[in-house]
Each structure stands twice: as C-alpha cells, then as structure tokens.
Amino acid sequence: MKEAFKQILTRLHIYHPLQSFYRRQLFERKKKSLQKLYAAYKGKGFTCNVCFAQYEKMAPDLPSQINKSALEKNKVIAGYGENILCPNCLSTARERLVLLMLQHDIPFAGKKILLLSPEKNIYTFLKDKAFVITADISPGFYRSIDAGIRKEDARAFQFENHSFDIVIANHVLEHIPQDAAAMKEMYRVLKAGGRAILQVPYSVEIPGTIETPGIHDAAMQSALYGQKDHVRIYQLQDYIKRLQLVGFQVEEWNYERLKPFYKNAIQQGESFLMIQKI
Numbered sequence: 001m002k003e004a005f006k007q008i009l010t011r012l013h014i015y016h017p018l019q020s021f022y023r024r025q026l027f028e029r030k031k032k033s034l035q036k037l038y039a040a041y042k043g044k045g046f047t048c049n050v051c052f053a054q055y056e057k058m059a060p061d062l063p064s065q066i067n068k069s070a071l072e073k074n075k076v077i078a079g080y081g082e083n084i085l086c087p088n089c090l091s092t093a094r095e096r097l098v099l100l101m102l103q104h105d106i107p108f109a110g111k112k113i114l115l116l117s118p119e120k121n122i123y124t125f126l127k128d129k130a131f132v133i134t135a136d137i138s139p140g141f142y143r144s145i146d147a148g149i150r151k152e153d154a155r156a157f158q159f160e161n162h163s164f165d166i167v168i169a170n171h172v173l174e175h176i177p178q179d180a181a182a183m184k185e186m187y188r189v190l191k192a193g194g195r196a197i198l199q200v201p202y203s204v205e206i207p208g209t210i211e212t213p214g215i216h217d218a219a220m221q222s223a224l225y226g227q228k229d230h231v232r233i234y235q236l237q238d239y240i241k242r243l244q245l246v247g248f249q250v251e252e253w254n255y256e257r258l259k260p261f262y263k264n265a266i267q268q269g270e271s272f273l274m275i276q277k278i
Helices: 002-011 015-037 065-073 093-104 120-126 179-189 218-225 236-245 259-264
Strands: 042-047 059-061 081-085 112-116 131-136 164-168 190-197 248-253 272-277
Touching (some): 093 190, 093 259, 164 179, 179 190, 236 248, 236 272
Parallel strands (some): 112 131, 164 190
16 A cells, blocks of 8 residues: 555655655754754864864764664674764764765866765765766655756666766665666766765675675565665675776775774774776
8 A cells, every 4th residue: 555655646746755855854853853962062072074063972873673683783884873963964974974085085176976866965065166967766856955866777877988077876886786787887987087986885794795686675675784775785895896897996995094084973994995997
C-alpha cells in the first residue's frame, strides 16, 4: 500500500516536493533544538568552517538501531559518532571535510564542476565561485537546493568527454550497484589533470568489500551494509584499487595528515582520497 501510494504521488509530480518539504521541516526543527541545547557550550574548541560558529563540543549523530549492527560489526567509518553535527547550522563532518579540502588544497575557483547528489552546504559554497552543474538520478529530491538540477545516471552520463575540471560525489558510490561503470563515467567526463572528490563509507577492518549483487530489500541492506539504500561496504584498499583500475591516480591522506583540520570536527579516523585523472 505504501509503495502504491508513493507511485501515485510520483505520477502526480508531488512526491519529491512533499518529501523535500518534510525534510526541510525536520531539519529546521532539529537545528532550533540543537541551537538551544548547545548554547551553553559556545566557545573555543571546535570551529565550524561552514558557519564559523565555535563550540566546546559538536553534537553527535548516531545510527539507528536497524543500521547500527552492520556498522559496528564491520567498524565502518560512515559519518556517525561524536562531534558530527554543528549545533548552529547542522553541517556534517563529511561536508566539513570536503569543504576544508576545497578551501585549502584543491583549487576550484572559476572551474567547471559536476556535483552529484548535491549537499546544500557544499553547493552553497561553490555556486558563486565556480560554474557548477548539479545532477542526480532522482533530481526531485534536490530541487530545493538547486532548481536547475539535471537528471543523470552516473553509469551513463549525457555529458561529453573532458567536460569538467572537478567531479564531486560525496557518499554516492556506495548507492550504485555498478560502481565500476560510474567510476569510468566520472573518469571520462573529467579533463586531463581533473580532480575527483569521491568519499565513501569504508572499513579497514574487513578483509574485502562486502557486497551481494541483486539484493533489493531495504531491511536486508540495512542489516548487511548499515543503510537501507546502500549496496556495499567498501574495504578501503579495495576501493582505492577500483578507482585505480579505471585510470585514476589515488593518494590517501590519512587521519594523521589531516591533523590541522581536527579543530573543525572532521570524522574521527577518516582518510581523504586525493583523486586525479592524469
């Protein structure tokens, strides 16, 4: 019944607008609550590089019970934990890390950028400083971020070869069944020397990537991968090899190398992958 109702709303072109409205309401409610709750913790400690608010501690973001088992069992670095959410603007640790790399280490001003499944804070930061095209296979979810978002399947882009200086797909590839096809397309549309920001949840504690092709069951995906719409848990070195197989040069900046950014409350233990088309 629930799926049938969703299909009706989709045919009427109101499902995605309703979902977006509902999500925005939840977001604003949560933001007001955390601003009030964490007012007592304002001060030096962590600085949000989105809104520049300072707090002695940031807010945690913990997985739901249905997702928790797979993430804990496989020791997945997935964007959850302590000091994840800025209490003032609700930026996440994963957004802050991408923005820090753009602010300090990846030149982007005036560049042509493909931003997939756009996160609001990343799009807002980039849109007036570069030429940004946003895209997603379900663009309706993101029209409140960018009304001009394009419908694109990352496994078969409609863009010409060598179209972009930078491709950003932050926590996207773990959703795509044929990830090699998507990686090849991202490589294809990048210019020579172009950069890709392709962070994903990963583990360094498992012997190999966990995936079982053909599963289309939300409860099973939560139990196996830690989220109902994920299709794998990457083992970090295997993920790097997959990127290298399509031609990318990959350099891992481990958590220790990111020490100057600890003050911005990045995800504890997370590496950043410097990815380039040579």
